[in-house]
């Protein structure tokens with residue numbers, strides 16, 4: 528029998544809360560995170576990272592520079608043009624006549640801005656606004672503006688018919704901003720998407736398309752939901768299990784986009800970003816890139832894909848589909864094994880969302896460690912949830928053991 532001693536650690540409440548939010552997004556608990564850290568110390572025989580103080584200048588001022596080293600590490604991933612293009616062309620009809628906002632962007636580095644400028648006339652966009660956050664290490668590198676906070680806004684309402692791409696592949700921004708309907712100006716604040724001026728831009732826009740900072744994804748999508756905005760944004764599927772995001776999937780207010788369903792994605796990262804994981808590297812143009820797993824487009828624009836039913840071939844047998852001890856539902860290990868002939872509630876893996884069609888199934892709830900607190904008592908009663916000593920707040924139990932987090936679904940009556 529292994530003995531796991533309990534250790535009491537004194538942690539600053541605010542640090543604990545903020546770290547907890549990060550771990551929530553990654554999908555691990557506080558003890559697992561602390562254990563990982565301790566194992567790394569043992570493995571490396573020293574602290575597993577450099578201990579530095581924050582730059583004094585960065586500690587002082589507002590949001591843009593707050594804990595910048597941390598933000599840069601976690602949030603500065605630049606999307607590949609091909610990834611943006613592959614998704615956006617699928618929504619072409621819905622983008623027509625619309626004003627697009629890219630509010631976590633840098634108009635000069637971003638593939639979003641480039642795509643929308645290059646397809647402005649073809650799609651028939653009404654406008655494009657892109658804002659750059661002062662905290663971005665890319666801010667002002669390509670096209671520096673005199674003075675200001677480093678945060679700026681590019682507004683495009685017209686694009687010339689002549690090609691805008693220069694021989695070196697960059698956009699001819701001088702010609703673009705020389706056009707009467709276009710402008711490039713400083714923002715008054717730091718370009719935080721939560722600032723009043725950026726929220727005002729959000730209210731004016733029809734559709735938001737961007738890759739928001741991973742660490743603020745929940746807050747970001749909640750703001751879009753609050754303003755009832757249409758959006759196509761990049762995120763990580765880990766975010767699905769958060770209490771702010773899962774209900775949006777359950778209520779069919781958000782779903783995955785058309786184009787990314789598996790594998791990893793390449794993202795550019797700023798100079799100096801550590802390339803210590805497999806698959807990272809430097810491309811032929813000297814740009815650093817990393818590969819990130821679990822990336823998905825999150826959207827509320829209807830897609831063809833979400834109306835394609837899953838082809839089901841398996842049949843229910845009590846042996847192959849055991850019941851949970853704490854829910855009135857059966858466990859289905861893989862989405863493709865959902866039985867064709869079972870009408871009750873079924874627990875499926877989170878990856879079910881890659882194939883989910885609301886025409887075929889209804890999402891009932893998320894059975895994870897937060898179910899007891901996050902799910903309404905009406906729903907818990909409906910699935911006949913009974914607390915189990917081992918379920919840590921609502922994880923499904925089979926033979927006395929916890930299974931992974933499961934989405935409880937039910938077939939839609941035809």
Ligand SMILES: C[S@@+](CC[C@H](N)C(=O)[O-])C[C@H]1O[C@@H](n2cnc3c(N)ncnc32)[C@H](O)[C@@H]1O
Nearest residue numbers: 602604605606631632637660663719720738740
């Ligand atoms: C994941 S990157 C994506 C950048 C770009 N849209 C792309 O994909 O090429 C997120 C961007 O949001 C910026 N950012 C970080 N915090 C922000 C905030 N609070 N408000 C607005 N932008 C923010 C970062 O500086 C970064 O440029």
